[in-house]
Amino acid sequence: MIQGLGTSSILAGAVIAVLWKASGKTFDNLSLIHAVLHLEQMLTTGGGWQDQVGGLMPALNIGRSEGKLPLKVTVSPIxxxxxxxxxxxxxxxxxxxxxxxxxxxxxxxxxxxxxxxxxxxxxxxxxxxxxxxxxxxxxxxxxxxxxxxxxxxxxxxxxxxxxxxxxxxxxxxxxxxxxxxxxxxxxxxxxxxxxxxxxxxxxxxxxxxxxxxxxxxxxxxxxxxxxxxxxxxxxxxxxxxxxx
CATH class of the missing domain: 3.30.70.890 (GHMP kinase, C-terminal domain)
Known part of the structure; x- marks a missing residue:
């Protein structure tokens, strides 16, 4: 595992995307970001959402979320x-x-x-x-x-x-x-x-x-x-x- 570069979140995103694609589901990268966040909590790895924003989205972006539940991430291209x-x-x-x-x-x-x-x-x-x-x-x-x-x-x-x-x-x-x-x-x-x-x-x-x-x-x-x-x-x- 390449430590510090968000590869666990990127791998999780890739696996979920393939499974969704194979099962005929439609999705976007924002859906993946939230799905990976959920998966990371299930695995008790303690990950957040910043790795998915950085690794699944193209080019430069800034992610934001309000301090309330349910957590909702928004992504804005720079x-x-x-x-x-x-x-x-x-x-x-x-x-x-x-x-x-x-x-x-x-x-x-x-x-x-x-x-x-x-x-x-x-x-x-x-x-x-x-x-x-x-x-x-x-x-x-x-x-x-x-x-x-x-x-x-x-x-x-x-x-x-x-x-x-x-x-x-x-x-x-x-x-x-x-x-x-x-x-x-x-x-x-x-x-x-x-x-x-x-x-x-x-x-x-x-x-x-x-x-x-x-x-x-x-x-x-x-x-x-x-x-x-x-x-x-x-x-x-x-x-x-x-x-x-």
């Missing part, structure tokens, strides 16, 4: 130019930290902190929401320095929600990369898995590899270039091929 999309692809890098973790353990701490209703936690949740809106606007404007600022703020906020989500190795990696990036954070629940960075230099995969090679404990890391998926989840049915 309109950006093709130039902005290409620039993002050229500057966005994924780094596998080589450190595994179990997301459920970290998420349980987050839920306990929220149930405690400590003022610091409640305020932090509001700040998380506001930062997401600022980040969406920065994408629309093609302001990647501001996007990077939002990433850094988000990582600080995540550490408030889940103390211990930043291993010492990750801190050393981030410190080494700091002069070369606009922003960086661990994906998913944190604690390991993948780190994503927005570099100041385009096409910086090799540069990132060289920098991290000088950090103690990074023997198992891998560095990857990525690009925005413009399609989202699609289910196709192939016609049976007669044997010759």
């Amino acid at each position: 309109q950006v130019s093709k130039e902005t999309q290409q620039t993002f692809d050229d500057h966005f890098v994924l780094v596998y930290t080589g450190k595994t973790r179990l997301a459920r353990n970290l998420l349980q701490d987050v839920i306990r902190n929220w149930y405690g209703r400590l003022p610091q936690i409640v305020t932090n949740c509001q700040n998380l929401k506001e930062n997401a809106e600022v980040c969406a606007k920065a994408f629309q404007e093609g302001n990647f320095e501001k996007v990077g600022d939002c990433m850094n703020i988000y990582w600080t906020q995540k550490k408030v929600m889940a103390p211990g989500c930043e291993p010492q190795l990750v801190r050393r990696m981030m410190d080494a990369l700091l002069p070369h990036v606009y922003g960086q954070a661990l994906a998913g629940a944190g604690g390991g898995g993948f780190m994503y960075i927005l570099t100041k230099e385009s096409g910086a995969v090799q540069r990132v590899k060289d920098i991290l090679a000088g950090v103690e404990g990074t023997e198992n890391i891998t560095v990857h270039s990525v690009s925005l998926d413009q399609t989202g989840l699609e289910v196709t049915v192939e016609d049976d091929v007669e044997e010759s």
Whole structure:
């Protein structure tokens, strides 16, 4: 499993989509988002809906839900130019930290902190929401320095929600990369898995590899270039091929 990239939710969405398609049901990605949320709770994995929004929908989006039950997720596309999309692809890098973790353990701490209703936690949740809106606007404007600022703020906020989500190795990696990036954070629940960075230099995969090679404990890391998926989840049915 690719930790931190929402693959459990994406896999669940793909399985449900295939089953619905095979049974003749009609559906859209918004239905899938809610179905996966329900499935994650049944499996006690503690997942939310953000992974489905990010992994099942095409391009850039922002998801929202009101603080009431039943929970209803809405998804709004973030309109950006093709130039902005290409620039993002050229500057966005994924780094596998080589450190595994179990997301459920970290998420349980987050839920306990929220149930405690400590003022610091409640305020932090509001700040998380506001930062997401600022980040969406920065994408629309093609302001990647501001996007990077939002990433850094988000990582600080995540550490408030889940103390211990930043291993010492990750801190050393981030410190080494700091002069070369606009922003960086661990994906998913944190604690390991993948780190994503927005570099100041385009096409910086090799540069990132060289920098991290000088950090103690990074023997198992891998560095990857990525690009925005413009399609989202699609289910196709192939016609049976007669044997010759």
